[in-house]
Amino acid sequence: MMRSDKYNRMIAAYDGFRGPQTVSHILSTIPIDLLAKITGKQAGQIMSIRNAAYHEGRASQKIDTWAYDAPTDWMAGVNDQNIKITCTDTDVVIVKINEDQSETIIKKYAAII
Secondary structure (H helix, E strand, O other), X not given: OOOHHHHHHHHHHOOOOOOHHHHHHHHHOXXXXXXXXXXXXXXXXXXXHHHHHHHXXXXXXXXXXXEEEEOOEEEEEEXXXXXXXXXXXXXXXXXEEXXXXXXXXXXXXXXXX
């Protein structure tokens, strides 16, 4: 468990989104023994670097949400391809939208609720 003063310095040095799930996830990628040896400011700087690398990776893959069709369908542009993601109570289906508007299933996952 991190002391509150160290945590506050870490958050002050971190320049990314500060939602609790985001902060928790980024912290989980930093080894505990390393966190114990560095200052809160240094931890925040490492978090900022990891966050920037994540966003640079997304940008390099040209991942961008561009349309929202329905409560369970999302459309996205990924590497210049149109992708539709459909979520139901039982599964998640990822399909490629072809030029003729037909759909090709890329991957299907069983939903875990």
